[in-house]
């Protein structure tokens with residue numbers, strides 16, 4: 396980690412490596428989208444539309460790079476507004492609508508982490524920092540980022556290595572087995588999503604071999620930048636669409652459970668554009684930001700016990716903790732036959748609404764619960780929207796559902812269990828374990844990062860400190876143009892666009 400550039404350095408470091416990357420992509424006819432195009436896919440050339448539509452969204456096809464955005468319509472085409480759900484009082488018990496952008500329509504992995512993976516690799520590719528002919532891309536992850544990385548690697552025709560905790564869901568490992576070149580390209584580290592240090596240790600080991608390039612999402616600033624520009628704009632479009640049907644609607648807050656803290660970068664964009672506050676969410680069983688705490692939890696995808704280098708915490712306004720008991724229980728209520736029938740019969744929810752709950756994976760219902768807590772805490776009303784994302788859907792967690800069923804419900808989920816889950820994990824949700832971040836609290840949480848990044852990972856103290864002020868982040872946000880120019884120049888040289 397020591398000596399790694401802070402921010403996004405777009406200088407070309409090795410012309411020879413870059414030339415090899417150009418030749419590699421030219422030979423395969425691979426064109427690269429800019430972040431600007433992924434933020435606003437209407438900027439993509441007209442003639443590309445038909446070719447993309449004819450491409451299988453689940454295949455490692457180069458044209459799927461042009462689907463790494465929020466506007467996929469689920470039928471191969473593009474929608475004007477990103478797919479989203481609006482959850483209201485009948486389910487949430489709070490008047491403020493909860494607006495959720497759905498990540499499951501991202502190509503190949505059914506989760507928006509493929510955007511983070513593309514964003515972390517592309518700056519290296521176009522500046523001579525990654526040689527796809529000779530180097531392996533290593534993707535440290537808690538499950539979805541490494542799937543995105545392996546998918547991007549396959550498309551680019553280079554080796555991709557997934558590094559993830561052994562405790563992640565069976566569905567993720569099955570997907571990886573189908574997609575990696577060799578089974579040795581899946582590296583299992585000890586523990587669960589709470590064991591990010593063990594992931595770093597495995598990467599440090601792999602990084603000793605110069606043919607391995609570690610794309611550490613927790614410290615790659617392009618991850619933040621992509622979500623700022625791409626996810627931020629997508630959520631703004633969703634909010635505008637919802638506001639058209641609810642005149643006067645205000646964007647009260649953006650709420651995001653943090654793993655690498657890439658997604659929460661969208662909060663910076665939304666704060667600038669819509670004036671919303673930003674809430675960072677973590678698991679109650681491992682309340683690092685809230686209480687300097689540590690522990691184990693099962694909300695897959697949100698790693699902790701450390702504060703990612705790319706987390707602009709001094710621009711966040713709230714920290715909220717959600718228990719994994721709640722997310723596990725809601726997974727069963729929302730995704731079992733009995734649970735859905737109970738919701739329809741006893742709570743009067745439409746079959747359409749209960750079916751749509753399958754779009755919510757564990758961290759997505761964590762986000763919904765954090766929205767409910769915040770709505771109660773701030774006493775929000777009908778005119779206040781809470782914005783959030785569903786990184787992935789329930790399809791990734793069938794095996795986890797079975798585990799919860801066996802562990803917590805004696806193997807069967809009946810009406811009584813459904814009523815109890817509804818009462819405890821929805822109706823009675825209050826605003827405990829929620830902190831408003833004032834200047835002192837922001838500094839406290841920011842300071843936590845010192846132990847990981849300066850002491851453990853060897854980041855220079857000055858680089859670490861530079862991130863405390865907003866000037867650093869504004870400059871980072873301003874660097875997208877430079878990245879896109881480099882991508883365009885690269886495409887021109889490959890002759891693919």
Ligand SMILES: Cc1ncc(COP(=O)(O)O)c(C=O)c1O
Pocket residue numbers: 508537538539540652653654655656657658659695696697756758759786787
């Ligand atoms: C399912 C899931 N939810 C939430 C997150 C957290 O997103 P981020 O890493 O952008 O903070 C991840 C990250 O991998 C994830 O896979």
